[in-house]
Amino acid sequence: MNVWSFSFRLLFRQGRSGSLWMLIAGLAVATAALAAVSLFTDRVGRALERQAAEILAADVVVRDRAPLPERIRVSADELGLATSDMITLQTVLFSPTDSALFSVKAVSDGYPLRGRLRTAAGPGQPDQETATIPAPGEAWIAPEGLRTLDLAIGDRVQLGERELEVTRLLTWEPDRGGGPFLLTPRLLVNRADLEGSSLLGAGSRANYRLLLAGSERQVERFIAGFQPERAGRMRLETPGEEQAETDEALEQARRFLAIAALTAVILSAVAVLLAALRFATAQRDLIAMLKALGAESGEITRAVTLMLLWLVAAAVLVGAAIGWIGQAMIAEILATQMRTALPQPRLAPLAGSGLFTLLLAIGFALPPLLALRQVPPMRILNRSLDQASMARRAPWLVPILAAFLLPAWELNDWRLAVLMLGGSALLAGLLALSAWGAMYLGLAASKRASGAWRFGLAGLSRRRASSIVQVTALGLGLMALLLLAVVRGELIGQWQATLPANAPDHFMVNIQPDQADGVRAELEALGAERLQVRPMANVQLVAIDGDQPPENGFTGQVNVSWIDQLPPANEITEGAFWSPGARGEISVAQRWADRVGVRLGDVMTFDAGGSRFTATVTSIRNVQWNSFNVNFFLLLTPEAGEQLPHQYVASFWLPEAAARDLDALARELPNVSVLDVGALIQRVFEIITQVSQAAQVVFAFTLIAGLVVLLAALEATRDERRTEAALIRALGADNATVRNGVLIEYAVMAVIAGLLATAGAALTGWIMADELFNFAYRPGLVLFVGGFALAGVLVVGAGWLGNRSVLRVPPVRILRAGAD
């Protein structure tokens, strides 16, 4: 027997049977779900990365305190990258009547390489995107700068030796971020003007940047070939290193999408297993007959394995096509909601999806199919001599494990994968155990029941194994549905609620010590809430435990503050925060400690204007950066800080009505800069909303997978139900008895599945909230009410629809049952 052609013929001819299509559908849905999810998350991921790149105004930035060597630009040009120069400098700007510290940014043509500038003709005018930069002799000024210097559009300002005309109001820069303390009012000028201002001489604290943008490949090659000129001083900035707040939101978004993908994967696996069991059961007579006719076990094994390979190939092709269409549809739906266009899909994620489907088939579909080699040929004469047995499971754990680990690897989040898979396994185990218990009770109850109740409850117990599988699958499907419909919304809502509605939206920097109390009083009078006024000094980090600190963006000149108690939105992770009156101690933020390599007990030496002091690290803090409070990487005990030349920083929320009064206050204090961070907060929320919409679409695939599980479970027992229904109708049962029996069976199943899925969804939500979002999730009443209603409608409804043919089966079928 030529097993190749035989397997193909077997498949081709079996193609007329329904059970084969179930298996193909199961595998294709698995492929489609994963393909769509990975294609789409890949696109969203790259789009978000691009958006994050806007924070840099480029894909990658080379930065130094000195003019950048020409060779950097040459290598970028060789790779075909677009480039643009930028010099930033904090300097005092003079108007005819006033002066103030400004953050001057000088740019060359092409800036920004990512994102767009927005400008307005004047205060109160609508702003619009612009593709140009200030011409030489012109300057664009931030709105708060206009107030600081009491300027009007058309006025002139003095930048070093250059006089510039203020021509436009600068309302948005993609790379405005970088921490609130850098945000002195912005003046955007042409690079030629700053170079001609005499401000870039020796001792200048200018920052030189080369902005680069290009394809992913070009950028990767540039990064790979990048060699800093002088160790530590020159560095690369890439998306993700900037702006702690935006970063955290992106990371949470990525995890959310990863959860959606993993849920789809788990449900697809269940669907494939059910379909394969059903398919294998339907093949037992065929295999027994082939064996009776002389087919060997090896031939059966090879033919079945090959047949499965053809199936996988077909399913992968169909699934990949559906997945491709699916992700395109999602992208189309989201096109209007996304700030930037999604990049084109890549074929790469499809390879992973195909491999995943193969592993899924080997792990879940092959064992029941290979068990067919055990079918005794005697079954052809006497079915009772055939005890269906699964192949030993242990060797199949390898592909099953691989099937699950592959997406986890693709999604690059092992911890989350293990958490999800562990949770699902636990839930599946609990569901199976509860289903087993309910079957046991059902059997006991059916002995006392009568009529439809006896028929329905006995039906559950009679198909104990398959009922357990069904309740488990239904429970998992429902859980995904509940996570999608209820827990997702509640999680986002509750997480947003953890961000105070009146989160600080203004910062005030450069407040002199003698102004601090007055400013506090004025702000309180204006109705400022969540007001914090904190001291800040700029010092040089000289040594850590006597050694030179590593040189990176976190060392060198650092901002320190001091306080006698742990500030809000901070949590000690190591050591203990000092008690009031402690001396010579320093508390370090976790992120800073990780980047600089500081540990508890290290002694840090600082230089403040020539005088040195030391402090011992006694605690490490986890800082909740998205609280928008004033937070510092480094906190000193007050005795050390109060000796330092310092200024104060205030953060507060201000009612909109008080904006005008704040302006007046700012004018009274020309040295103080007011920064409106409302726009930044708005942006964080925009990103969260946008990504949760994407996640919702991704979760729709898990829903489809869940429904396939439901239908596969129904399909799996339909023949048996038809025969039973025919039998009891032949015995004289009326329509109502058969109908009610079916309803009772499915209602009991719905209750068990609903109960466990609701509890499972609540538990998963709680774990997710705790692990990912750092808050305690409280499931709402709607989860429980909705959970049971959904279970009832879906399970009983699908059971009813799926069993309509059972209800219509004529009693004469029982006479023909043997001949089917």
Add this chain to the structure above:
Amino acid sequence: MGDSTRENPSGTPPLVARNLHFAVDAPGGRLEIVNDISLTLNAGRTLAIVGASGSGKTTLLGLLAGLERPTSGAVQLAGEDLSVLDEDGRARLRRARVGFVFQSFHLLASLTALENVMLALEIGRNDQPRERALRALEQVGLNHRLDHYPRQLSGGEQQRVAIARAFAGGPDILFADEPTGNLDRSNGEAVADLLFALNREHGTALVLVTHDPKLAERCDDVVTIVDGRLESPSVATPARAAGVHP
């Protein structure tokens, strides 16, 4: 046709069974389904096994055909000792030497009449399976039904396809389990006529399990099985002495 097991020493009876036992563990203890049965069937002879339901006749048929292994005892099928063959060895022997006809036909619903016959020939590695299948179906008078699926055929026609399938590979011995059990009287008789006619034509030995005394009477020998034991031949036939040795 190219199977090595086809080389059977001439003159060896196609079927010899000695002291066959088959027992299973049941809730009430060990249950002897086949109890110490011996018999021999010579080439070209026909044997009917009759008995009440549950007497063990189908199990005996399965043991004789190598579909099931006996608990003890030995079966020699087409000159091969089944006890030394593993399941694959027995499969090779069946595809080369044995044909089957079942009560419920066991045709593949997704294959046409022609494909059903061809499939058995392909499994048996026969040359030119299509031509052989066409000839076999012509012999059973179904050459006008080649492309019909089982559901498009009557019960009698389905059993004729099964008979064509059984004889197409040129077996030494044919096992038939209640071949007319699912057919009405006239169809049953027609199928029985066909079975015996082909049997004579091919010189095949035939083992037949049946409830039908009339069908049993048409066999050279008849044995009755009661509670797993072979009783003395109960139906007198002229050929009784020619081959059956209970």
